[in-house]
Amino acid sequence: MTHTFDALIALEEPTDGRPSTTGGGPDGPRTVTARTHPAWANMVGPYGGATAAQALAGITTDPRAQGRPAALTLNFAAPVADGTMDVIVDPVRTNRSNQHWTVRIAQESGAVLTGTALFAGGRETFSDTEVPLPEVPAPFDVDVTPYTMALPWMENYVFRIVSGVPTAASESSETVMWVSQTQSRPWDHVSLAAACDVFFPRIFARTGAPSPAGTVTYTVYFHTSPEALAAQGENLLCRAVASRFNEGHFDQIGHVWGEDGELLATTTQLVYFKGV
């Protein structure tokens, strides 16, 4: 059976006869078609991490891509409707050591996502991690957290919340949790781009109750190579906290470690929330 994630990121050439590369040559935008997948549905439209994976897959599968994802910023401009979408990717600038892309997802209503990505080759340099690894029990010593909301996308992941649940008010928005994929699959940059969005909104951790909230901009900095990701175990250690809630938005700073303690990604969001 096809993994739900592989089904999600299976992109197609446009079906209406348009050329997939519209720049009239090796340069310029390329359009591929993605499709929402029922296994990745959220309350309204798809899980943001699923759309992020489709956007990034539009670049990683482009024959012009060089290096591996180093940074990704996506803006959720409007709800994604169920069905097909155009993923339009453009390698705006290719340098010796990196490559700058723009990405856009369009549906009948217009642009639903805008964004940019940086690809780079890995180079041997000074290496050190400064952000402290949270002290937590091993994944299998933490109970699986039961789902409090019946959202299809959540069934793709197994959550083991160590601290900072969405069902109890707290003075801190910090959550620390182990997350693995329900169907095992080696980690790669595209699946990590999806997994960096697994955090429920920080306002839930503060108030202890769900309320309307949605990511408006989403950034992932990838710290490591495809080989290092593929060698990771199934469990990711995920920590997120807000810096400030104000005027209907809060930021979220997240870090995602592999099972062996390697820092894989730094991820940030700005999230809209309804007044509480």
Added chain:
Amino acid sequence: MTHTFDALIALEEPTDGRPSTTGGGPDGPRTVTARTHPAWANMVGPYGGATAAQALAGITTDPRAQGRPAALTLNFAAPVADGTMDVIVDPVRTNRSNQHWTVRIAQESGAVLTGTALFAGGRETFSDTEVPLPEVPAPFDVDVTPYTMALPWMENYVFRIVSGVPTAASESSETVMWVSQTQSRPWDHVSLAAACDVFFPRIFARTGAPSPAGTVTYTVYFHTSPEALAAQGENLLCRAVASRFNEGHFDQIGHVWGEDGELLATTTQLVYFKGV
């Protein structure tokens, strides 16, 4: 005398007779011309924060802009050459509560900057700051840090480094400093977008010596309103730290507070560095 920052962000209509709005109507991209300013020069090309301010000013001065900057992500795709540049801004999606923009800066060599911005209106909601305010002396109890590098842009700011200097090796990359403008000017979102880039590269704080490094992607989340910014004192409290150095890049997480302790911005970067 015109403030160097106002001179920097003075945009002009394109001089070659092209219409400034090219979308054939109220929608679509608009091009304005910006110019590098000698007071904002860095070692090669302009200070990144100066280019960021020009990009954001292209949006804030667009008559179609609604609300205030909430998030900005810019990618430095290639060196900015001294002279003029096209700043191309496009309000891709305007919703009830926010507006999504793309921005690009182009010179003869092609695109030198890509990016996106989110504008939003302020709404009264739950408000709280979680990130702890660093315990530091008042600005005027900290000695002004002498410039160790003769870079023109640095003369626009007065630096008072509390901890984490670029001239001594350390096991932590953290820097905490007070920063003010040399020529006093009320803070606004555009000048804050420039100031969020005042941190020297975190690798300097680790090694205690300058080495080739450059921001490749830059994000600012703005936490507050134009009125709250304008009411701030001259000194910003700035704190930055890296999470991980690896494979030629490191991330930087920064927070910028006003003189009264209000958190004004969360800012992140991914920075290229040469092997050490």
